Amino acid sequence: MDVKPGPRLTVHDLAEAAGVSLATVDRVLNGRAGVRPATVEKVEAAIARLGFRRDLGASMLARSRTIGIAFLIPGGTNRFMAKLAEAVEQCGRDVRSQRGQFDLVRIPPMDPSALVAAIEGLDPARHACAAIVAIDTTEVRDAVDNARERGISVITLVSDLPGSGRAGFVGIDNAAAGRTAAALMGRFCPDGGRIGLVVGSLGLSDHVHRIEGFRAVAATDFPGLAIAGPVEGEDAYEGTYQATRDLLAAHPDLSGLYNAGAGNAGLLAAIEDAGLGGRLRVIAHELTGPTRRGLVADRVDVVLDQSPLWEVRAVWTTARRLVLGPDALAPAAPIEIRLFLKHNLIAED
DSSP: OOOOOSTTOOHHHHHHHHTOOHHHHHHHHTTOSOOOHHHHHHHHHHHHHHTOOOOHHHHHHHHTOOEEEEEEEEOTTOHHHHHHHHHHHHHHHHGGGGTEEEEEEEEOTTOHHHHHHHHHTOOTTTOSEEEEOOOOOHHHHHHHHHHHHTTOEEEEESSOOTTSSOSEEESOOHHHHHHHHHHHHHHHOTTOEEEEEEESOTTSHHHHHHHHHHHHHHHHHOTTEEEEEEEEOTTSHHHHHHHHHHHHHHOTTEEEEEEOSSOHHHHHHHHHHTTOTTTSEEEEESOOHHHHHHHHTTSOSEEEEOOHHHHHHHHHHHHHHHHHOTTSSOOOOOOOOEEEOGGGOOOOO
16 A cells, blocks of 8 residues: 655554554554564554654653653752753743653752762652753762663753763753853953963863863963963852952962853952952853843953753753654754853843
């Protein structure tokens, strides 16, 4: 039987083309046992001949299957993480009609033990996947590997855990972000100078990769730039304030600062208290209240930003592919690095 490929093809068409029952087609499509190899080959041949694609969204609804995802997001004063948590709640409402269930869990920031405990506390009966902002320690890696053994696929979000058993990563190319920051800083300081580097923690791979990217471009393209740091501010106001004040005191000749982490309110307060507001070139990450105000006041030159909502949506796409198979839908698009200056800011509501 010849059936023209098209969007209206159904499992009935596939069963008729293969000469088998609907029950047999269902078993083959869902990988269930009880079908002879020769019959499986007949169904697969019909799939290829017809160009059949399942409507997996309808299939999930018909089977009342829910995909549960636990989002383990750091709490604390990190404004970007707060925006990420808001995006989880917003997107979680949107995906309910697609049989998605998002659970938001806020955990203490920069605390590997708390992250491990949260991962170990996940229930595979409720959560097919977990999205975590990874901290690169042996204990966290072991917890991710153990989660995989228990049937929970872990997706790293924002900060990756390369070499672990994680099932995927959603976030920007952090090395490229660091390279971009260095390319901008080199142009801001054409006569060279010393640039101070600030991170939240060297235990976060996204911060490490940003610094590595910055150093690589500074060394090859702008050899007149010297580097001071990085110093760690724990992505918090007080820690970043003190780390920045110490860096400025140790290197009074700084021409610029690159903050590869968060805690930007503390960074900007330290610059003002040192009497250097408007005199240093500053590049920061994430468009939040402090960085937005810094741009408007000419205290920050450029903000490199990533969209929390795009990232949460990408986690949902990644999770569906993990649960339903890679043919279920197209991979999530790469997360873009967005650049903001005061001149392209959109006014807030």
